[in-house]
Amino acid sequence: MNLHRTYPIAGGILVAIFLLVIPQTLPILLIHLSTEILYFALFAVSFNLVFGYGGLLPFGHAALFGIGAYTAGLLFNHLPQLSILPILLIAALSGLVAGFLIGLFCVRLSGPYFSLASLAFQMFFFAVALKWRSVTHGSDGMGITRPGLYLPLLGSLPMGEVQNLYYITLVLVALGIFTCYFFLKTPLGNSVVCMRENEIRASFLGYDIFLTKITVLAVSGMLAGLAGGLFALFQGFVSTTCIDVNMSLIVLLMVVIGGTDYFLGPVIGAAFYLIFQDWLSGMTRHWWLFMGIFFVFVVLYLEGGIIELFKFGKIRLWISKSGNKT
Amino acid sequence: MEASVELYLAQAMHGLVYGMLIFMVASGLSLVFGMMGVLNISHAAFYMLGAYLAYSITLFLGSFWISLLISPLIVGGLGILIERYLLRKVYRRGHTAELLLTFGLFFILAELVLIIWGSAPLRVAVPKLFDGEISLMGTTYPNYRLFILGFSCLVLFGMALILMRTRLGIIVRAAVSDVVMEEALGVNVSSVFMWVIGGGAALAAIAGVIAAPFVSTYPGMGFEILMDCFVVIVVGGFGSLLGVFIGSLMIGELQSFGILWVPQLAMVFQFLLMVVILIIRPTGLFGEKA
Numbered sequence: 001m002n003l004h005r006t007y008p009i010a011g012g013i014l015v016a017i018f019l020l021v022i023p024q025t026l027p028i029l030l031i032h033l034s035t036e037i038l039y040f041a042l043f044a045v046s047f048n049l050v051f052g053y054g055g056l057l058p059f060g061h062a063a064l065f066g067i068g069a070y071t072a073g074l075l076f077n078h079l080p081q082l083s084i085l086p087i088l089l090i091a092a093l094s095g096l097v098a099g100f101l102i103g104l105f106c107v108r109l110s111g112p113y114f115s116l117a118s119l120a121f122q123m124f125f126f127a128v129a130l131k132w133r134s135v136t137h138g139s140d141g142m143g144i145t146r147p148g149l150y151l152p153l154l155g156s157l158p159m160g161e162v163q164n165l166y167y168i169t170l171v172l173v174a175l176g177i178f179t180c181y182f183f184l185k186t187p188l189g190n191s192v193v194c195m196r197e198n199e200i201r202a203s204f205l206g207y208d209i210f211l212t213k214i215t216v217l218a219v220s221g222m223l224a225g226l227a228g229g230l231f232a233l234f235q236g237f238v239s240t241t242c243i244d245v246n247m248s249l250i251v252l253l254m255v256v257i258g259g260t261d262y263f264l265g266p267v268i269g270a271a272f273y274l275i276f277q278d279w280l281s282g283m284t285r286h287w288w289l290f291m292g293i294f295f296v297f298v299v300l301y302l303e304g305g306i307i308e309l310f311k312f313g314k315i316r317l318w319i320s321k322s323g324n325k326t
Numbered sequence: 327m328e329a330s331v332e333l334y335l336a337q338a339m340h341g342l343v344y345g346m347l348i349f350m351v352a353s354g355l356s357l358v359f360g361m362m363g364v365l366n367i368s369h370a371a372f373y374m375l376g377a378y379l380a381y382s383i384t385l386f387l388g389s390f391w392i393s394l395l396i397s398p399l400i401v402g403g404l405g406i407l408i409e410r411y412l413l414r415k416v417y418r419r420g421h422t423a424e425l426l427l428t429f430g431l432f433f434i435l436a437e438l439v440l441i442i443w444g445s446a447p448l449r450v451a452v453p454k455l456f457d458g459e460i461s462l463m464g465t466t467y468p469n470y471r472l473f474i475l476g477f478s479c480l481v482l483f484g485m486a487l488i489l490m491r492t493r494l495g496i497i498v499r500a501a502v503s504d505v506v507m508e509e510a511l512g513v514n515v516s517s518v519f520m521w522v523i524g525g526g527a528a529l530a531a532i533a534g535v536i537a538a539p540f541v542s543t544y545p546g547m548g549f550e551i552l553m554d555c556f557v558v559i560v561v562g563g564f565g566s567l568l569g570v571f572i573g574s575l576m577i578g579e580l581q582s583f584g585i586l587w588v589p590q591l592a593m594v595f596q597f598l599l600m601v602v603i604l605i606i607r608p609t610g611l612f613g614e615k616a
Contacts (some may be wrong), residue, residue, distance in 0.1 A: 057422060105601065110609055111421065112365040113564075116556050120600040123553065127594040245549075249429075257428055286441050292433035299426045300415055 019170055023163040023181050034075055034276055035166045037271045038173045039230040044254045044266030045180050046223035051252075052260035053184065054216045055196035056107070059115040060122025063102065064221040068095040068244025070129065070136065073238035076144045084149045086160070088172060088229040094235035095225015096218050108212060119248070126243050139293025141239025144232060159233070169230050183219055192216055219320060253291065257298050259305020268307050332465035337582050343471045343540070345578020346478035347375045347549025349571055350533035352555040352562075354526030355484065359559070362501040362519055363421050367428040368408065370555065372401050372527040374548030376440055381448045381543055390453040395536050398528040405527025407521045432548070440545050450538040453479035474536055481532065482571070489567070498522060554581075557600045563613020572611060 022034050072091040075082060098121050106117040129136045136142065146159035149168065157164045183189050195202040195212050203209050231239045241247065250273070258269015276294070280287035298305060376397050382395035408431060416423040443607045456469040489495040500508045501518055510517045541547065558577050562569025577596055584592035603610065 007403065057425070100343070105605055111363075112359070113560070113604075113608065115365075115425075116560050117601075119556065120560070120604065121595045124594060124597045125599060127591075127597065131590050189409075231348065247435075250424075252429075282489050286437055289434060289437040289441065292430050292437060295414070296430035296434065297429060299423060299430055300412065303419065 002171045023166045028162055031162050031166050033274060035162070035169050035234055037274050038166075038169045039227045039234065040251070040254065040270040040274060040304070041267040042173045042176045042230070043224055043251055044258065044270040045263075046220040046227065048255050048260055048263075048266040049180055049184075049220040049223070050216055051255060052222075052265070053189075053192050053196065056110075056213065056216075057115045057252075057253075058248075059119035060245075061118070061220075061224060062243055062245070062247035063125045063226040064099055064224035065231070065251075066122075066125060066129065066246060067098045068092065068225030069232040069238050069242045070228075071095075071225070072229035072232040073142060073144050074135070076146065077142065078231070080147060082147070083234065083264045084147060084168070088226060088233070091229030091232075092222045092226035095228065096222035098225070099221020099250035100214060100218040102221070103214040107217065108214035114224045119245070122243070122245070122248060126240060126245070129240050129243050136238075136240075139240050141237055141241075145234060145237060150202050156163075161284035165234055169234060172226060172230060175229055176226050177267070180219070180223055183273060184263070188212070188227070190213065195224065249264065253295055257305055259307035261304050262307050265305050265307040268310070269305060272306060333586075336465055336467065337363035337586050338579065339467060339471065339475075341579035341582030342575065343474050343578070345575040346482075347533050347537050347540075348551065348554050348558055348577060349574035349606050350478055350481060351530045351551050352558045352570045352574055353567060354529045356559055356562075356564060356567065357498070357502070358523055360521060360566075361498065361505065362424075364413070364424045364428065365421075366523070366526070367425070367552065368431040368435060368585075369428075369530055370528065370548045371432045371439075371442055371536040372530040373406060373537075374543075375404070375435060376401050376531030377450075377538040377543045378443050378534075379531070380535040382445070384450055390450070390539070394532070396565075397535050398531040401531035401534075402524045402528030406520055406524035409523040413523070414516070432552075436446065436545070436548055439548075443543070445545050446490060447542050447544040449542045452539045458534050461477055464573065470539060474540060477536060481529070485529075486567075496537040509584050552559070555567070557596045560600050560610055561603050563610025566610070566612040569610055569612030597605050 023031050026034070043061075043065055046064070047058070050056050050058055050061070068091040068192045071094040072087055074086045075090060079087075102118065102121045102293055106114055106121070109117050128137050132138075143284055148159055149164070158169075159165060184192070191202065191207045192215075194205070195207060199209055202268075204210075228242065231242060254269040254273045255266045256269070257266030257273060258267065273291075277287060277291065280290055284290070302308060351369065351373050355366060356364050358369070359362055376434055378493040379400060380390070381392040383396055384390050387393070412427060412431070413424060452468075452470045457475045459468050460472070461467075486511035489499060497508070497513055497518055500513070500516060501522075505515055537547075554577055558570060558573040561576060562571070562573030576599070580595050580599065581592065584595045
């Protein structure tokens with residue numbers, strides 16, 4: 001049998017089994033952590049779609065995450081007759097629309113101009129969330145009552161239980177990550193990489209740069225919005241922290257630490273970041289300092305992020321390089 | 327309001343003073359960006375560091391003026407070290423790596439400040455020479471703010487003089503317009519980079535020192551000035567000193583009057599301005615390249 005196929009399939013099955021047994025074996029606190037890793041992984045993948053694949057560095061990616069979270073939070077509270085899945089779908093769509101609109105204004109800029117423009121939009125939405133108190137409750141945030149989830153075969157699943165929250169997050173995050181993966185396999189996805197490598201050549205080949213970039217931002221917005229919706233569902237609470245600059249910076253740290261060259265780099269980065277943070281913050285109040293030092297270390301000496309360390313033998317094929325492989 | 331004219335005048339002055347402070351920080355940022363294409367995020371940390379050093383030096387040596395001398399030297403030295411031993415390592419890897427590096431350094435410096443000085447705001451006493459108020463067109467105004475205004479104008483003219491009238495200024499301006507060509511002409515560009523980053527850091531520290539008695543030092547001050555600088559640079563245009571100057575004054579006044587008229591939306595205004603400028607004129611008001 002062809003080794004090129006065996007390794008990815010075996011690896012995938014192992015990871016799937018591992019993810020499925022987490023709620024059955026680990027203590028509650030670690031299930032919490034695992035759920036956080038899941039939706040942050042989706043958020044980081046959506047970030048890397050723009051940064052690693054599109055070659056644009058957004059400083060304000062939390063705008064999309066936060067819009068998803070606020071959409072989901074407001075719907076949970078004001079339309080209790082809606083079930084969880086439609087609400088998360090609408091959250092994802094709101095991220096898509098926001099990504100499209102932000103893209104409309106930002107993608108004509110490049111380099112740091114794009115970064116700052118995206119930051120400006122994020123600060124704008126942050127200010128709205130902070131000041132429009134009658135709807136968002138400002139920095140106090142708003143609590144959410146989670147509706148139960150009714151599934152045809154399993155009956156009604158109460159959402160108060162962490163295990164159920166974990167499973168629904170796992171399913172939706174997997175769906176989101178696969179969507180992103182297959183999006184990148186399409187000709188449109190290839191043209192994104194082509195555009196990153198050489199914008200002028202891509203446009204001479206007939207690709208519409210403007211439209212391609214907007215599409216990337218919209219797809220990324222959809223995934224970030226879904227991640228935000230899952231965040232709202234899991235935390236049961238939405239406040240301005242999910243749309244502030246810190247959130248944008250955290251995802252940037254995750255992606256760079258994990259590695260931008262590989263599709264699964266951001267996933268590893270998110271897992272590493274959250275575990276590292278959990279471990280450090282138990283020991284010292286100033287864990288940010290160590291995170292910063294580690295980040296600088298990665299930028300200086302570990303160009304491809306920590307996923308480079310996992311790169312032995314055939315596994316390299318499995319984690320799928322984002323570069324121009326033809 | 328009865329004293330509305332006086333109130334507006336005081337508010338306009340306040341905006342002017344804050345605008346000049348932003349200018350001193352943003353000009354270094356813009357100069358470095360114009361030359362090297364590096365958006366040096368750690369620049370805002372230099373400002374914060376300057377202010378905190380001013381607090382400690384004033385406390386231990388008892389004189390604000392000594393801190394105005396020493397603190398920029400320390401911070402400028404730090405800037406030189408950062409360029410020499412960290413930033414220089416990533417030049418060959420392009421602007422994104424440089425941006426990420428300075429971003430990481432900003433966090434390390436901000437966290438170090440938090441560890442050393444704590445999170446409570448610290449007050450630096452206004453120097454005796456400029457304590458008190460004078461009456462100005464029917465209203466009283468603190469002397470120290472007038473000092474900030476005068477001093478920053480002095481710095482502005484000094485900078486313009488160096489950039490426009492000296493050999494060093496020619497070298498720096500040539501580097502802004504074409505680095506490769508300048509290197510081919512025999513200028514040691516990497517040493518110019520080092521000194522410009524160091525000089526920019528010292529300038530940011532000067533701004534921090536004179537801002538310390540005016541705004542009192544607190545851990546969020548670096549981040550706040552960073553946001554203001556970003557807006558200023560986008561509004562004024564990258565690499566244009568005139569643009570930075572006009573942009574700084576605009577943001578200073580906008581914040582000052584925004585708080586007076588619609589305090590609810592004061593924060594939104596500057597980002598709205600940034601968005602509008604980006605849509606109408608993506609290069610900024612005075613910028614040339616985008």
